[in-house]
């Protein structure tokens with residue numbers, strides 16, 4: 587098959603690399619559905635929110651500030667519920683959970699989309715490496731806080747990445763969560779993304795016996811604001827070759843939207859998905875012992891946060 591043919595080919599779901607969020611939701615009526623999307627003001631989150639609203643869903647769009655969320659939701663087909671959720675600030679995450687509950691929302695899906703990538707220098711917050719805290723701990727707090735607000739058939743979708751394969755050999759460096767022994771922007775990003783995957787798998791196990799599901803997705807490689815922290819050489823390479831080897835945001839938002847809404851996935855849980863199909867992840871991302879330990883360590887961390 588030619589390269590162009592491969593890009594255009596479809597997998598068993600009937601969708602593929604070039605499918606867009608609009609295409610994977612074509613014909614779906616999401617009126618009455620409530621879907622929370624983190625990081626709704628930029629890149630994939632903004633496109634996911636637009637398309638979900640286009641199909642009639644009420645999106646609870648979170649951004650670092652409520653003003654950013656409000657601005658992002660302006661002019662959409664269905665009005666959004668704007669919320670503040672600064673993932674590196676435990677008080678903000680708790681306040682977001684409390685506000686969702688106060689407003690009495692029952693959530694059909696939670697899409698944990700927000701994230702930061704490849705910080706060139708080690709940064710910490712609350713004693714933990716910043717990407718691990720923002721991408722994993724912040725979302726761990728949010729999702730575990732909202733479990734009671736999930737609908738009977740609620741879905742949790744974690745934005746992981748193929749970069750989870752860059753995580754340390756041990757999966758999660760439990761003895762170095764502040765990265766004081768070793769730091770690399772990509773390895774630590776990879777660790778945060780394998781954490782997103784392990785969390786989805788463990789949550790799926792904890793959902794056993796219910797109709798709730800949890801899955802993780804790789805959206806593809808898309809030029810968004812995510813690259814803003816990359817060093818100048820990487821940015822140059824990305825900009826030169828990016829047009830050829832990347833998806834656009836319409837394609838990039840497709841897998842998360844598909845995972846959150848496609849009727850054929852009602853009982854699919856604990857999976858890793860890419861290009862709107864099931865995919866294979868790194869072997870240790872399937873290890874229930876690591877996932878259980880990560881859950882317990884995360885609970886311990888959250889219990890001590892201010």
Ligand SMILES: NC(=O)c1ccc[n+]([C@@H]2O[C@H](COP(=O)([O-])OP(=O)(O)OC[C@H]3O[C@@H](n4cnc5c(N)ncnc54)[C@H](OP(=O)(O)O)[C@@H]3O)[C@@H](O)[C@H]2O)c1
Pocket residue numbers: 624625626627628629630631649650654671672673674698699700701702703720745746747748804805806807808809810811812813
């Ligand atoms: N783009 C890719 O190639 C790619 C590949 C694999 C995986 N992913 C994953 O896809 C997801 C979306 O990425 P994207 O490409 O759409 O990136 P993006 O355009 O940079 O959007 C990221 C979003 O996350 C928000 N965010 C960052 N730090 C936050 C914090 N501390 N608290 C709350 N929100 C925060 C950003 O808010 P601000 O705008 O206020 O900073 C923004 O809304 C990420 O989880 C990323 O890891 C992306």
